[in-house]
Amino acid sequence: MSLIEITEVKKRFGDNEVLKGINIDVEPGEVIAIIGKSGSGKSTLLRCINGLETIDEGSISVAGAQLLPDDLHLKALRLKVGMIFQGFNLFPHLTAGKNVMLSQMVVKKTPKAEAEVMAKKMLDRVGLGHKFDAYPDQLSGGQQQRVAIARALAMQPIALLCDEITSALDPELVNEVLAVVKELASEGMTLLMVTHEMRFARDVCSRVVFMHQGRVHEIGPPGEVFANPQTPELKQFLGMQ
Amino acid sequence: MSEFTLWDILRNLLLATRWTIVLSLVSFVGGSLVGALLLLLRIGYNKAGRVFARGYIELFQGTPLLMQLFLAFFGLGLFGIDVPAWLAAGLALILWTAAFLAEIWRGCVEAIAKGQWEASSSLGMGYIQQMRYVILPQALKIAVPPTVGFSVQVVKGTALTSIIGFVELSKAGTVVTNATFEPFTVYGLVALIYFCLCWPLSKSSQILERKLNVAHRNH
Numbered sequence: 009m010s011l012i013e014i015t016e017v018k019k020r021f022g023d024n025e026v027l028k029g030i031n032i033d034v035e036p037g038e039v040i041a042i043i044g045k046s047g048s049g050k051s052t053l054l055r056c057i058n059g060l061e062t063i064d065e066g067s068i069s070v071a072g073a074q075l076l077p078d079d080l081h082l083k084a085l086r087l088k089v090g091m092i093f094q095g096f097n098l099f100p101h102l103t104a105g106k107n108v109m110l111s112q113m114v115v116k117k118t119p120k121a122e123a124e125v126m127a128k129k130m131l132d133r134v135g136l137g138h139k140f141d142a143y144p145d146q147l148s149g150g151q152q153q154r155v156a157i158a159r160a161l162a163m164q165p166i167a168l169l170c171d172e173i174t175s176a177l178d179p180e181l182v183n184e185v186l187a188v189v190k191e192l193a194s195e196g197m198t199l200l201m202v203t204h205e206m207r208f209a210r211d212v213c214s215r216v217v218f219m220h221q222g223r224v225h226e227i228g229p230p231g232e233v234f235a236n237p238q239t240p241e242l243k244q245f246l247g248m249q
Numbered sequence: 250m251s252e253f254t255l256w257d258i259l260r261n262l263l264l265a266t267r268w269t270i271v272l273s274l275v276s277f278v279g280g281s282l283v284g285a286l287l288l289l290l291r292i293g294y295n296k297a298g299r300v301f302a303r304g305y306i307e308l309f310q311g312t313p314l315l316m317q318l319f320l321a322f323f324g325l326g327l328f329g330i331d332v333p334a335w336l337a338a339g340l341a342l343i344l345w346t347a348a349f350l351a352e353i354w355r356g357c358v359e360a361i362a363k364g365q366w367e368a369s370s371s372l373g374m375g376y377i378q379q380m381r382y383v384i385l386p387q388a389l390k391i392a393v394p395p396t397v398g399f400s401v402q403v404v405k406g407t408a409l410t411s412i413i414g415f416v417e418l419s420k421a422g423t424v425v426t427n428a429t430f431e432p433f434t435v436y437g438l439v440a441l442i443y444f445c446l447c448w449p450l451s452k453s454s455q456i457l458e459r460k461l462n463v464a465h466r467n468h
Contacts, residue, residue: 058371059370060370082370090372099383101386111374114378115373116373160372163373
């Protein structure tokens with residue numbers, strides 16, 4: 009059984025149908041890059057998997073549990089699937105350490121001492137153990153994004169959704185974040201990432217999904233998708249025409 | 250006719266100032282509590298609560314404070330309830346302050362970036378947890394300067410209660426003028442005392458704004 013099963017998912021904003029029937033099955037440990045032009049629905053798809061948007065038709069299930077739009081089901085889902093955003097979204101009034109501790113304590117009711125140990129461990133994992141007491145505005149963009157990754161990891165999710173996590177970063181900071189993601193991938197974490205980093209998608213991902221106008225236009229291993237695109241849209245997107 | 254020294258005038262005004270201060274404090278503290286309740290209704294999940302809070306705020310913001318004082322003082326009297334001036338004054342000012350503070354604070358809550366809601370949602374937090382640990386701590390910080398700034402309006406608002414007969418600074422000014430026939434001196438002093446009450450408040454609002462902005466610089 010697949011870890012994440014996305015079946016015939018449709019999503020409309022008013023008259024605008026953003027997702028027109030998406031089918032993707034993700035196996036445990038897979039790293040999937042979702043590429044496509046802006047407006048193709050890739051971010052919306054990711055937000056649907058985390059319940060930040062409700063779907064109009066179809067179904068999404070994670071580890072066998074259906075995504076239903078009530079608080080109890082949503083919370084259960086979100087404990088399994090972490091999400092990292094383009095704009096980092098760290099809590100600015102808390103230190104890096106407290107950012108990582110907060111949800112463990114209030115959602116999982118982990119005792120403070122335990123949450124602190126976990127936070128230290130996760131910050132170490134992203135190479136920021138020494139920034140435990142720094143506030144977000146004392147960190148660079150790349151460091152903030154790594155704290156955001158640590159914060160999501162501390163909830164021990166079985167999959168991570170990454171929504172253009174390097175798009176807001178200065179070029180020289182992109183690599184430090186991608187290095188962390190790469191390491192997670194090598195440790196077997198299931199990852200779904202919307203990205204514009206084509207080289208990263210080629211090197212690290214097990215499959216690439218090309219979305220176009222609300223549909224999965226092409227899907228396959230990066231070798232095939234990048235070297236031998238089947239449709240004119242993908243060729244154009246990759247700049248091969 | 251007896252002579253009044255400047256000290257006589259000032260002493261009587263200062264004695265009445267105590268009531269202006271007490272009324273301001275009561276209005277502000279009471280208004281904050283009622284305002285906090287209104288805020289929770291206004292931004293909460295319950296539709297009836299939202300409609301009620303919105304109607305309340307629009308009603309109190311859309312009518313003059315003076316009318317509210319008249320209604321509290323004379324209106325309840327129509328039903329045979331004898332309302333002393335201090336009670337009508339306190340009640341009307343509390344309700345009036347609450348409406349404005351609720352609206353100021355709603356602005357502060359809504360000023361918190363959408364990403365904060367999304368990030369905390371994605372970590373599994375529920376609405377109350379998000380409010381308690383993520384949104385309100387940040388909103389409170391930006392709410393301090395406008396709240397302190399609004400307290401100036403409350404202090405000045407208390408002057409209106411002189412019309413329903415509550416003896417605070419303005420009413421005392423009228424009484425003293427009637428006895429001394431020195432309106433310019435008396436009202437000059439009254440204005441000066443109001444200024445001494447209000448200026449430190451506006452100034453501290455400005456200072457707080459600058460200070461909290463620095464702490465907030467990158468967001």
